[in-house]
Amino acid sequence: MELCQLTIHEAHRRLVAEEFTAVELTEAVLERIMAVDNDVKAYLTLTPEEALAQARAADERRAAGEDTPLLGIPLAVKDVLCTEGIPTTCGSRILEDFVPPYDATVVERLKAAGAVILGKTNTDEFAMGSSTENSAFFTTHNPWDLSRVPGGSSGGSAAAVAAGETLGALGTDTGGSVRQPAALCGVVGLKPTYGRVSRYGLVAFASSLDQVGVLAKDVTDAAILLEAIAGYDPCDSTSMDVGGYNSGLQDSNGLGDKNGLQDSNRLGDSNGLAGVRVGVPTEYFVEGIQPEVEATVRAAVDVLAGLGAEVMEVRLPHTDYALPVYYLIAPAEASANLARYDGVRYALRVGGGGLDEMYKATRGQGFGPEVKRRIMLGTYALSAGYYDAYYLKAQKVRTLIKADFDAAFEQVDIIVAPTSPTTAFRIGERTDDPLQMYLSDVLTLAVNLAGICGLSLPCGFDAEGLPIGLQMIGPALGEERILRVAYAYEWATDWHLRRPTL
Amino acid sequence: MKLSREEVQHIAGLARLALSDEEQALYQGQLSAILEHFARLQELDTEAISPTATTLPLRNVMRADEPRPPFSREGILANAPAIEKGCFKVPAALE
Numbered sequence: 001m002e003l004c005q006l007t008i009h010e011a012h013r014r015l016v017a018e019e020f021t022a023v024e025l026t027e028a029v030l031e032r033i034m035a036v037d038n039d040v041k042a043y044l045t046l047t048p049e050e051a052l053a054q055a056r057a058a059d060e061r062r063a064a065g066e067d068t069p070l071l072g073i074p075l076a077v078k079d080v081l082c083t084e085g086i087p088t089t090c091g092s093r094i095l096e097d098f099v100p101p102y103d104a105t106v107v108e109r110l111k112a113a114g115a116v117i118l119g120k121t122n123t124d125e126f127a128m129g130s131s132t133e134n135s136a137f138f139t140t141h142n143p144w145d146l147s148r149v150p151g152g153s154s155g156g157s158a159a160a161v162a163a164g165e166t167l168g169a170l171g172t173d174t175g176g177s178v179r180q181p182a183a184l185c186g187v188v189g190l191k192p193t194y195g196r197v198s199r200y201g202l203v204a205f206a207s208s209l210d211q212v213g214v215l216a217k218d219v220t221d222a223a224i225l226l227e228a229i230a231g232y233d234p235c236d237s238t239s240m241d242v243g244g245y246n247s248g249l250q251d252s253n254g255l256g257d258k259n260g261l262q263d264s265n266r267l268g269d270s271n272g273l274a275g276v277r278v279g280v281p282t283e284y285f286v287e288g289i290q291p292e293v294e295a296t297v298r299a300a301v302d303v304l305a306g307l308g309a310e311v312m313e314v315r316l317p318h319t320d321y322a323l324p325v326y327y328l329i330a331p332a333e334a335s336a337n338l339a340r341y342d343g344v345r346y347a348l349r350v351g352g353g354g355l356d357e358m359y360k361a362t363r364g365q366g367f368g369p370e371v372k373r374r375i376m377l378g379t380y381a382l383s384a385g386y387y388d389a390y391y392l393k394a395q396k397v398r399t400l401i402k403a404d405f406d407a408a409f410e411q412v413d414i415i416v417a418p419t420s421p422t423t424a425f426r427i428g429e430r431t432d433d434p435l436q437m438y439l440s441d442v443l444t445l446a447v448n449l450a451g452i453c454g455l456s457l458p459c460g461f462d463a464e465g466l467p468i469g470l471q472m473i474g475p476a477l478g479e480e481r482i483l484r485v486a487y488a489y490e491w492a493t494d495w496h497l498r499r500p501t502l
Numbered sequence: 503m504k505l506s507r508e509e510v511q512h513i514a515g516l517a518r519l520a521l522s523d524e525e526q527a528l529y530q531g532q533l534s535a536i537l538e539h540f541a542r543l544q545e546l547d548t549e550a551i552s553p554t555a556t557t558l559p560l561r562n563v564m565r566a567d568e569p570r571p572p573f574s575r576e577g578i579l580a581n582a583p584a585i586e587k588g589c590f591k592v593p594a595a596l597e
Contacts, residue, residue, distance in 0.1 A: 101577035194557050208556050237563040238556070324540035335517060342518070344590050349583035355595045356518070364520030369528075372519055376510070376529055377536065379517040393543050395553030400546070402554060434532055435539060451557025476557070 003028035004164040005499060008073050008221040011167060015062065015072050022062070022072025026055040026116050029074045033118070033165045036502045041140050042150075042160035044079050045087050046119040054116040061114055069224045071114035076166040078157050079120035080127050081212070082201040083107055090203050091123040091135040091153075094366030098347045104201025105236065106170060106212050106229040113228050118166055121156030125368045126338065127177055127205045129153050130440035133431055134370040141427070142185060143500040144466055148424040151181030151440075157215045158185040163502055168216045168225050174206050175326050176419075176444025178213035179456040183419035183469020186458045186498065188222045188486070189215045193476050194451035195240040197226075198233030206333035207238075209326075209448040218496045219457060219486045226479060242477065273307040273488050279314035279412030284443055289421045296460035296468045297418045300489065304416065307488050314412055316404040321397050322446040327438055328381045328394035329449070334371075335378030341366060373434060402450040409475040414485050418443055419456040419469035443471065453479050457486050458495040467495075504534045 003011070003025050011025060030048050037043055051074065058072035077083060080090045082100035089095045103111065110117065124134035132140040132155035140155045142148040143163040150159040154171025158181035161169050171178040173191035182189025191213040199210055214225035232241040280301055285294055305311045343349035343362035351361035367375070381390035408415060421443060430437045447454040452475055459470035470489070474482040490496050510530045514521045521529070575588060584591040 098581055101573050101580070234565055238558060240558070318546075321543060321546065324543050327536070328540065328543075339518075343583060344592055345578075346581035347583070352593060355593045358593050359518040360520040363518055367519070369525075372521070372525070373529060373532060375517050375519060376513050377533060380505075380509075380513050380533070380537075383513065383516060389544070390540070392553055393548060395555060396548035396551040397543055397546055398554040399551050400548070402557065435536060449554075 002032070002164070004032035006167065007217045008069065008167050008224055011073060012069055012071075016067065022055040022058040022116060023052060025072065026051050026074050026118075029118060029164075029166060032163075036163055037165060039141060039146055039502065040143055040159050040163045040165065041138050042121055042156045042163065042165055043076070043119045044089060044091070044122050044137060044156065047086055047117060050086070051116050051118050054111070058114045058116060066114070068113045070110065070228055072116060073167055074116045074118050075110060076118050076121050076157055076160045076169040077107060078154050078169070078171045079123050080172055080203045080205075081107055081170060082203070083117070083120065086120065088120065088203070089137070090127070091125040091137060092366065092368065092371070093136045094341050094348045094362070095346075096136075096348065100201070102201060105198035105233045107201065109229050110170075115228075121154070121160055121169060123156055124153035125371050126203070126334070127153040127172055127174055128334070128370050128374055130176070130180060130437055131425070131427075131430070132156060133427065134368060136368050139427055142424045143502055144186060145424065145464070148426050148466070149184065151184035151420070151424065153177040153181075154189075154213075154215065155181045158182050158187055158189065161185070161187045161215045161217060162500055164499065168214065168221050170225075170229070171213050171215050172202060173211055173213045173448065174209045174330060175448050176441040178215060179444050179454055179469070179471060180420050180441060182215055182456040183471075184424040184467065186467030186495075186500070187215055187217060188219055188455065188457045188496070189213060190222045190226060190455040190479070190483075191447065191453060192226060192230065192479055193453040194448070195238050196230050196453070196477070196479065198231075198236040198239045200233055200235035204337040206330040207337060208333060209330055211448070219483060219490050222455065223483050273304060273309035273485060276309045276414070276485060277412040278304050278309045278311045278485070279408055279415045280311060281314050281316045281319070281408070281415055281417055283316050283319035284417035286421060286442065288439075289418065290423060290462065292462040293418050293420070293422065293468050296462075297416075297470055300459040300470045301416055303489060303492055304485070307492055309485070312412065314408040314415060316408060316446070318397065318400045318404050319446060322401055322449060323438060323442055325394045325397045325401065326441075326445040326449060327377070328390050329398065331374040331378030332381045332391050333378070335375045335382065338367075338371070338375055370434070398449050401446050405446070405450045405452060405475070414478070414482055415473040417471045417473065419471040420444075423462045423464070423466035423468060447473055452476050453482060455482050455486055457490065458498070459489075459493070460495060505530055505537070
């Protein structure tokens, strides 16, 4: 197998065995990027010189006797996460020339673990979108079929992982932006519990929903990446002081061997899923779902049952309202967060007239159509006379959506559903109808509204050869639980071993 | 919920967004359709439900009040579109 196709844990084992160096591994991945990224277009910025310097430093640390699961491992970072001295555009013209003076906490943690940062991946502008078509620069192409979208907004990260242009990547998930592209690109994507991972240095979109997540080739790699970035950060007052991602779970989860994740290179062998209660929510098999997606996900549920899990139906009665609730709360928070782009302190400035004219011209020209649409929607929902009917109403229904999950997790340990109602759609197919695009996220939004955790992993392909994602949803701080069930599923199947031909 | 052109202009003003005539027409139609779709939220009786602003349990977050080195002035100003005498330079706010 080519080095660029290795998983993180395989590469780590072979780095330790001195089969190759971090520099050789990094060179192999950079060569892969040179060979395929003209077609895939996953990266907005490449940093080969910095990457090779970091790889050399990793080799020196290893020679000095040091080891971490990420020492010398090449990774990619979504371009909404600040990187010191490296442009961070958020896929927007308004930040085209912005070079952050600091690293996001998650980037700092990857660097401290000795990871090699290859570059910054494409995203819908300010992470607002489901296809990367809202990037101001270009659209990323799905490695399984270059005429289709990779999903979004972390589509650059998902496509890079699927195409072997990195061993793993960071993304962000406000309404499904890690899980949906993971599903469409046939990789594993994990959105942690709100508060599990620091948001310091993540350019804010919707602050009560945003969370940094990971994209990887298999479940073990996703666990390794989460372990590296999770934990309390004094710079983010919403990050939870629960230690690493597995240490805080000891009392809340009762799935089998609790020490399985201590050896973070592997999740250990599957002990089967005896005693695990899996809920299948009726409301997630929505009208308009692609029949192959439904059939494949139901077959995956049968695999879990075959491993000993107890499968039962659960109800999440307010699921239908998640879309309007999300598309009122997220734009409302975005309209406040994006007020900072005023042409004064950083990046773009347009117009030299009065101050107010400068604000309007800068924002009018600097933001793309979807960002302006959401700022307008959010401003309206917060404006005098409409606040109660829209924003406050949405916050109240958010309470009901969260209560649905609380009740379901009284009955079951995890919830299993499709990640996306369809496989990857064609580039251009949904750009004229924002509401149709919003429906791409209909099965992932509620998890963010409830602040809980979810992942997507490959569970099959449709007749066109496009990957289908299986979503596993856990309660707050239930990461170990969903990773364990996902690992058992992966152990029983071989979907995660498929790679696109490029 | 159908938005008028005046409402679109009012919201754009609140959000400090310069919009062309074409954009105003586009957003008038699209936002009206979106809000119409969202009207079904009103079906739910939420009289007795409290709003959720955050999913985290409310608690005080304290830290030691110790001075730390700030970002350098040069580092911050490096991203500014216009500077003068070590400060951000902006168009006149008053006539």
